[in-house]
Amino acid sequence: MGRIVGLEGSFAVAEAVRMVNADVIAAYPITPQTHIVERLAEMIADGELDAEFICVESEHSAMSACVGASAAGARVFTCSAGQGLELMHEVLYIPSSMRLPVVAVAANRALSAPLSVWCDHSDAMSLRDIGWIQMFAENNQQAFDLTVCAYRMAEEVLFPAMVHIDGFFISHVIEDMELPAEDEVRDFVPDYEHPFVLDPDKPVSMGCYAPPFIYPETKKAQEVAFEATKSKILATWDEFGRAFGRYYSPVELYRMEDARIALLVMGSFSETAMLAIDEMRDAGEAVGLIRLRLWRPFPFAELRAAVKDIELLVVLDRAISFGMGGPVCSEVRSALYNLADRIPIISFIGGLGGRDISIAEFKYMIKRAQERVKEAGMEGAEMPEMIGIRE
Amino acid sequence: MIEISVYGRGGQGAVTLAELVALAAISEGKHAQSMPSFGPERRGAPVLAFLRVDERERIKIRSVITEPDVLVVLDPGLLEVGDVFSQLKEDGIAVVNTKEPHEVLKSKLNVERLATVDAMDIAKRVLGLPIVNTAMIGALLKATGIVRLESLDHQLEERFGKLAAKNKAAMVEAYNKTVVG
Numbered sequence: 001m002g003r004i005v006g007l008e009g010s011f012a013v014a015e016a017v018r019m020v021n022a023d024v025i026a027a028y029p030i031t032p033q034t035h036i037v038e039r040l041a042e043m044i045a046d047g048e049l050d051a052e053f054i055c056v057e058s059e060h061s062a063m064s065a066c067v068g069a070s071a072a073g074a075r076v077f078t079c080s081a082g083q084g085l086e087l088m089h090e091v092l093y094i095p096s097s098m099r100l101p102v103v104a105v106a107a108n109r110a111l112s113a114p115l116s117v118w119c120d121h122s123d124a125m126s127l128r129d130i131g132w133i134q135m136f137a138e139n140n141q142q143a144f145d146l147t148v149c150a151y152r153m154a155e156e157v158l159f160p161a162m163v164h165i166d167g168f169f170i171s172h173v174i175e176d177m178e179l180p181a182e183d184e185v186r187d188f189v190p191d192y193e194h195p196f197v198l199d200p201d202k203p204v205s206m207g208c209y210a211p212p213f214i215y216p217e218t219k220k221a222q223e224v225a226f227e228a229t230k231s232k233i234l235a236t237w238d239e240f241g242r243a244f245g246r247y248y249s250p251v252e253l254y255r256m257e258d259a260r261i262a263l264l265v266m267g268s269f270s271e272t273a274m275l276a277i278d279e280m281r282d283a284g285e286a287v288g289l290i291r292l293r294l295w296r297p298f299p300f301a302e303l304r305a306a307v308k309d310i311e312l313l314v315v316l317d318r319a320i321s322f323g324m325g326g327p328v329c330s331e332v333r334s335a336l337y338n339l340a341d342r343i344p345i346i347s348f349i350g351g352l353g354g355r356d357i358s359i360a361e362f363k364y365m366i367k368r369a370q371e372r373v374k375e376a377g378m379e380g381a382e383m384p385e386m387i388g389i390r391e
Numbered sequence: 392m393i394e395i396s397v398y399g400r401g402g403q404g405a406v407t408l409a410e411l412v413a414l415a416a417i418s419e420g421k422h423a424q425s426m427p428s429f430g431p432e433r434r435g436a437p438v439l440a441f442l443r444v445d446e447r448e449r450i451k452i453r454s455v456i457t458e459p460d461v462l463v464v465l466d467p468g469l470l471e472v473g474d475v476f477s478q479l480k481e482d483g484i485a486v487v488n489t490k491e492p493h494e495v496l497k498s499k500l501n502v503e504r505l506a507t508v509d510a511m512d513i514a515k516r517v518l519g520l521p522i523v524n525t526a527m528i529g530a531l532l533k534a535t536g537i538v539r540l541e542s543l544d545h546q547l548e549e550r551f552g553k554l555a556a557k558n559k560a561a562m563v564e565a566y567n568k569t570v571v572g
Contacts, residue, residue, distance in 0.1 A: 006417035008410075139453075168427065169453050174410050175424040176417045176449070271451035356455045 002180040002244070009140040009170035010035035012177060013079070013105050013163075016147035018049045019185035022103075023074035026054035026065035030084040031117040032167035033107035037079065059084040063091035063102075070100040071206055073197035075151065078102070081167055082109030082116075085123045089130075092160075096131030097222060098206050101154035101194070104132075105147060107167040108267070108318075110353040118354020119167040121267065121318040124295070125327040131222065133161040133229060134296040138270040141177040143170055145246055148185055153236045155192040157229040164295070166268035168354065180244055188243055230297055250299030251306050252291045255281055259288030262307060263366055264315045266292040266328060269357055273316075276362035287366055292328065300335050307336060312344055314369040316362075317384070318351040325349070325384035344373045347384035361387055392445040393537055394456045398475055399465030402434040404524025408463070409440040411550060412528060415542040416444045424450045437469060444537050459483060463531055465510070465523050467491075476502050486534045486569075488523050493570040506534035508569040510561075517561040518554075525551075525558040529565030540566060 007015070013036050017025070025044070027037045043049040052069075056062045059080050066076040080088055085106055095102040108124050110116040127134070133153055137143040143165045150161035165171055196204050210218055233250070241247035254274050256262060265273050270291045280287045290306050290313075292299070307313055313336075317326030324330060329347035336342065346369035351357045365387060373381060395412075399405030409425035416423035421444055428439030441456045462479050464487045469475065476485060485502045488510035497505050510526035518525075525547065532540055543562060548555040 004417070004420075006414040006423065173424060173426045173453070174413045176422050268453050272453050275452055358454050358457070359452070 002178040002184070004176055005179045006174055006176055007140060007179065008035060008172065008174045009143045009165055010107070010172070011039050012140045012144040012179075013147050013165065014039035014043065015179060016144045016185070017077045018043050019180075019182045020075065020148060020151045020189045021186065022049070022051050022077045024052045024054065024066070024069035024076045025078065026056050026062045026069070026076070027078045027080065028056050028059050028062050028084060030059070030081050032109060032119070032171045033079045033081040033084070033105070035171065036105060036107070040077070059088035060091055063088045063094070066102045066104075067091065067094050067098070067100060070095060070102050070194070071098065071198045073194045075155075075192065076102050077104070079105040079107065081107040082111055082123050085127060086111065089126065092127065092130040092132070094207060095160040096226075097218070099158040099225070100160060101151075101158055101192075102160040103147070103150045103154055104160070104162045105143075106162055106164045107171040108164055109167040116353040117167070119169050119268075119318075120352045120354070121164075121328075122320075122352075124164050125319040125321065127162070128296070128327070131159070131226060132296060133157075133159055133233065134164065135161075135294050136164045136267045136292065137166075137170060138268055138291065139177075140170060140173060140175050141246070142248075144177065144179070145240065145244070145248070148189060149236050149240050149248070151189045152240075153229070153233050155189075156232045156236070157225075158194075159226060159229055164267065169268035184243065188240065227297060233294065233297075248293055249302070250294035251302035252293050253306060254289035254291065256288035256290065256306065258286055259310055260286040261312045261314065261366060261370070262288050262290050262310045263362065264290040264292060264313060264328070264332060266295070267318065269316070269318075269351060272357065272359060273362045276359045276366075279359065280363060280366065298331060298335065303332065303335050304339065307343065310343060312346070312369060312373060314346050314348065314365055316351075316357075316365065317347065317349045320349050320352070320384075320386075329384065342378075344378055344381040346372055346381050348387050349384050350387040355388060357388070392443055392448075392450065393461065393535070394459045395442040395444075395461040395463060395531070395537075396456050396459040396478075397440040397442065397463040397465065398469050399438050399440075399524070400434070400469070401436045401438050402522070403438070403465045404522055405438045405440040405465055407550065408465075408524040408528055408531075409442040411543060411546045412531065412538060413442055413444070414546045415538045418545065419538055419542050421446050421538075422449050426453070426455075428455070461486060461531070461535055463527055464488060465527055470500075476500055484534055484571075486527065486530050488527055488530070493572065497572075504571075506530055506569050506571045508565050510565055513561050513564050513568070517564060518557050526561040526565035529562035529567075530569040533566045533569040534571050
């Protein structure tokens with residue numbers, strides 16, 4: 001049986017890694033991910049977790065160690081944030097191409113310059129194409145649950161999985177959550193055997209040299225296999241729901257029944273946005289909230305189903321792609337472009353570098369989006385608007 | 392839901408105060424959330440921490456607190472820096488660490504309800520350190536009753552180990568000495 005505890009988001013992640021009994025942890029501390037690494041190092045030192053902690057000198061080495069350990073059949077973990085993920089970047093493509101079920105947590109952080117340790121999704125957006133399963137948590141409970149699910153998914157489909165938890169807004173928040181019993185978690189994430197483990201008695205080659213006559217075939221195989229992860233992701237969440245009572249899905253809806261306008265968000269501001277939706281619903285407005293839980297593989301079908309009856313979609317990005325706008329919005333637009341009845345999609349960028357977004361600002365975005373469509377129709381929807389900027 | 396903003400300086404333990412009270416509230420079966428502010432984390436710099444406690448519902452909001460029900464001020468020097476009290480809700484209460492007599496401070500500040508204690512004196516005597524957060528937990532509990540004093544015992548032991556007893560003594564002394572009115 002689970003119990004209700006007060007736990008910092010970082011410690012919730014560390015508990016998940018302890019309960020799945022990870023074998024190898026290689027990580028380099030960086031704000032706001034530091035507490036996860038510190039707690040895991042403490043668990044290992046105190047004998048609460050029987051794992052090898054590899055003290056690396058950089059994030060690049062952290063991921064390299066995870067790749068090697070995972071290839072040798074170990075259950076591995078790393079975590080990073082912001083600049084650390086950027087330094088790790090080159091190596092992040094390796095486990096996805098080599099089909100290694102590495103699990104990582106990103107405590108999302110803005111990118112330099114100017115230097116910021118605070119949250120936005122710039123680091124996450126730079127990782128869009130690394131070929132990992134990627135999902136976003138909204139609170140500490142989900143940080144725990146999704147980390148547990150990440151192991152189950154990764155090991156079933158042989159792809160790495162990353163859980164995004166917003167730096168500070170989740171990593172440093174203490175709140176009440178249910179911590180399941182360890183044996184329940186172990187039942188859900190059973191021991192795993194990598195089918196092609198590095199073994200001197202049964203040699204295999206991984207990450208070989210691929211000239212043009214074979215490289216494209218490897219990428220096609222990777223894409224086909226990655227697209228096929230979707231059914232296992234759904235099955236994992238379904239089984240998790242039945243075991244623990246909390247259900248997750250690629251696109252989650254809040255008060256979307258009869259909604260004409262929807263706001264789409266991702267990450268820790270989702271629940272604040274819910275309160276804005278509640279206030280607008282109380283005022284008689286037909287608005288709802290769409291939360292993108294699964295970022296990769298991108299949930300095209302679920303998103304299309306979510307917007308099928310609405311007239312206007314408002315997307316909040318917590319990152320900017322310079323010269324392009326909001327990255328989440330551009331992906332949402334491309335997912336919906338081929339619909340017969342296209343709706344205006346208005347892009348807002350906010351919450352950069354840890355800037356707060358209040359309930360009032362969420363309401364403003366929805367109001368302002370309606371004005372822009374009234375003023376300029378589909379053309380009015382083109383440019384993103386940054387909110388809360390002092391001019 | 393009760394919303395509490397804690398003003399202090401880096402090293403005084405504002406974040407720890409919010410965390411310990413949140414954990415104590417959760418141990419009483421309440422819903423609680425502590426959230427550090429997002430300012431520079433170094434000794435001496437102004438630090439802000441947020442604490443929310445709700446007896447009925449899970450706390451959804453993750454924005455900063457802009458209109459607190461309770462304002463805890465760990466460093467009396469911060470009273471000079473800016474008008475932190477203007478954001479306090481009309482029926483809110485300010486809990487201030489000060490050497491000034493209660494009535495003197497009350498006449499200076501534009502607040503309806505005030506709780507005062509010389510937490511620095513208690514911290515220096517009991518802990519031998521100028522760290523006022525555990526004494527100010529005592530003041531906060533006296534002023535608001537949001538959690539029971541004994542609910543902090545376990546949290547203090549977890550956080551401070553062999554220094555827990557002294558911190559508990561500081562908290563209890565401040566609880567008893569805090570003037571509310």
